[in-house]
Amino acid sequence: MPYFSIVIPVYNKEKFVVKTIESVLNQTFTDYEIIIMNDGSTDQSEAKISTFKDNRIKYYSKKNEGVALARNFGIEKATADYICFLDADDYWYPTFLETMHRYSSELPEQKVFATAIEIETKNKTIPAHYSIPSTSDFEIVNFFDASQKECALWTSSVCIHKSVFEKVGDFDTKIKHGEDTELWIRIGLQFPIVFIRKILARYVYDDKSISRNSNYYFEQYTFDKYTVEEKKNPALKKYMDLNRFSAVIKCRLNREWRIAIDIESEIDIKNLSFKKRVLLELPPIIVKVLIGLQRILGNSVFR
Numbered sequence: 001m002p003y004f005s006i007v008i009p010v011y012n013k014e015k016f017v018v019k020t021i022e023s024v025l026n027q028t029f030t031d032y033e034i035i036i037m038n039d040g041s042t043d044q045s046e047a048k049i050s051t052f053k054d055n056r057i058k059y060y061s062k063k064n065e066g067v068a069l070a071r072n073f074g075i076e077k078a079t080a081d082y083i084c085f086l087d088a089d090d091y092w093y094p095t096f097l098e099t100m101h102r103y104s105s106e107l108p109e110q111k112v113f114a115t116a117i118e119i120e121t122k123n124k125t126i127p128a129h130y131s132i133p134s135t136s137d138f139e140i141v142n143f144f145d146a147s148q149k150e151c152a153l154w155t156s157s158v159c160i161h162k163s164v165f166e167k168v169g170d171f172d173t174k175i176k177h178g179e180d181t182e183l184w185i186r187i188g189l190q191f192p193i194v195f196i197r198k199i200l201a202r203y204v205y206d207d208k209s210i211s212r213n214s215n216y217y218f219e220q221y222t223f224d225k226y227t228v229e230e231k232k233n234p235a236l237k238k239y240m241d242l243n244r245f246s247a248v249i250k251c252r253l254n255r256e257w258r259i260a261i262d263i264e265s266e267i268d269i270k271n272l273s274f275k276k277r278v279l280l281e282l283p284p285i286i287v288k289v290l291i292g293l294q295r296i297l298g299n300s301v302f303r
Contacts, residue, residue: 009067
């Protein structure tokens, strides 16, 4: 049985998937299996993947049904106790698995681990900014407190013990936008996070990715799932309000006025920074300009 199972869902990532797979094969820690799920790609992704000849790679293909089902398939097929996810346009630095092995061995009572990430855009590569105190090489944190800026868990930077999925469930296939973040919420409600400060994963900004789409924000279904819980959990409420803020901004940019009004009515304004309160008052055209500047400068409007 391998120590890690690495789940890589692929949908039309011919430009990226080779580098992604190579970043796994170049790991200094080598006791792993790679589970690749081709989720109905229509480009040359399959041809690119087929060039790799390594008996640790397990390749599957099915019709396109979404990334949540693809990742869930990988979880089901995983034979290791620890599962890592790697999106097919992201990649790891060579000591990612070595570091995860070290911390999971030294802290066996912990079940959820994550490293810091950096973000590659067209213009520059920038480190993600976290709301996590810097006191040592790692911190054991509450997910919601640690995710007031950048999310403490990112799909391509996590390592999760299989027992966690048995307790909280896997990716919710009803959710089309933010299915990964919704799973992190369920995990955060029951498990602390071992956050490793060293940057060992890179998120590659792909303009075609659904997460870059202006329609990418929490659906009402996701907010509704936590309506009761957030009333008794202030950290969760603040985290959800930050996501409501992002949803309101994007709805306004898309001229979805009714949805924006409904979501904004659920925000406790005290949970937003002064900057975010100002942004809620600005005309959409001004916000659009600021977002353009954000992409150029690497600063965050939404966090």
